[in-house]
Amino acid sequence: MVDLSSSSVDHAKASWLDGVSPAYWVLGVILLVIPAFVSPFVMFQLMGWTFILGIIALSLMFLGGYGGMVSMAQMAFAGFAGYMVAIFGTSAVVTISQGWPWWIVIPLALFLTMLFSTAVGWLAVRTEGIYTIMITLAIAAAFFYFTRQNYDLFNGFQGFNSVLPPKLFGVDWRGPFAFYYLTLLFAVGCYGLVLYISRAPFGLALQGVRDNPRRMAALGYNVTAHRVAAYSFAGLMAGVGGILLTWQSSQISPGTVGISPAIDILIIAVIGGLRHPIGPFIGAFIYVILKTFAVDILVSLGLAGERFQLVIGIGFLVIVFFSPDGILGLCDKLKASRNRDPLTGKDRGDNPL
Incomplete structure (x- = not known):
């Protein structure tokens, strides 16, 4: 049971960065200087895409790791926000896009996305296990077909193109260098926010709801409200x-919010690991590398490039088979095996007395 006493909460609020390993600080420095050594393709396509998919998968990790809930609708939420930016902002589809300024469009898109996710959560938290997965998957599928068939608001299967970020401070934020740091900034911000919330009163209560919802309800916590939040x-x-x-x-376009991208987000989160916020970014990096280069490797071997999904599926099965906790679980097993005495089977750091 999670200790929700005032002393533990105060300690968690005061030391939310204490759990950050020095290796993460080294990684942060590397990420800051890496644009000086890599090509624009690596910055924009590989790293930028990694950070973006990592953020979306991080939202799933937050639900699954801290709330014990699995959602297949995270890509639908992401696509909904993208559609709102295209509809209220500017795009090549001038008959639908409203052309409002970015400082109205972006907050409005995020606010409407929160309303959408709140409504989905209000429905999903009343189910458990496979039923939660099915209801969120059904909502994702319904949103996909709605965007594909609706031409008045979502422009059907064509969607919207020429949806570009605003040029603030005279900077083209879609340029490789600027976009890399833009995505890095939001990735670090989301990572730090999840890390902080996991140690804040709400995060501790959410973990308590995950572990024992009946006891938390008996203690006076609104279980449904925490899950919906x-x-x-x-x-x-x-x-x-x-x-x-x-x-x-x-x-x-509707292809962005299809069933396949929704499953990809789940695979990314599981491959990296659902028990720490860094896991989704590890899974996203592996996914991006495979999706970018696996097709070329398969073609060079005389195989069909479409078998890329087979490579992803096999890799997913192998990782889950050896470690249900993903890459992070494999790392922990490796550390434990190195510290274990081969004769006694105990950790070398254990006190024999």
Whole structure:
């Protein structure tokens, strides 16, 4: 049971960065200087896409890791935010896009995305297990077909193109250098926010709801409200990722919110690991590398490039088979094996007395 005493909450609020390993600070420095050593393709396509997918998968990790809820609608939330930016902002579809200024469009898109995710959460939290997965998957599928068949608001299967970020301070934020740091900034911000919330009173209560909802309800906590609030926050993060994804590709279409992208987000989160916020970014990096280069490797071997999904599926099965906690779980097992005495089977740091 999670300790929700005032002393533990105060300690968590005062030391929310204590759990950050020095390796993460080294990684942060590397990410800041890496644009000086890599090509624009690596900055914009590989790293930018990694950060974006990592943010969306992080929203799923927050629900699953801290709330014990699995949602298949995170890509729908991301796509919804992208559509709102295209509809209320500017695009090549001038008959639909309203052309409002960015400082109205972006907050409005995120606010509407939070309302959408709150409504989905209000429905989903009344189910458990496979039923939660099915209801969120059904909502994602319904949103996909609605955007594909609606031409008055979502422009049907064509969607919107030429959806570009605003040029603030005279900077083209879709340029490789600027876009890299833009996505890095939001990725670090979302990562830090999740890390902070997990140690804040709401995060601790949410973990208590995950572990023992009946006891938390007996202690006076509103279990449903905490779960719905978790969906709202996760939807906000997914919306941020969706806007960045729309800016990167400069378009949004039903293909962005299809069933396949929804499953990809789940695979990314599981491959990286659902028990720490860094996991989704690890999974996103692996996914982006495979999707970018696996097709070329398969073609060079004389195989069909469409078998890329088979490569992803096999890799997913292998990782889950050896470690249900993903890459992070494999790392922990490796550390434990190195510290274990081969003769006694105990950790070398254990006190024999």
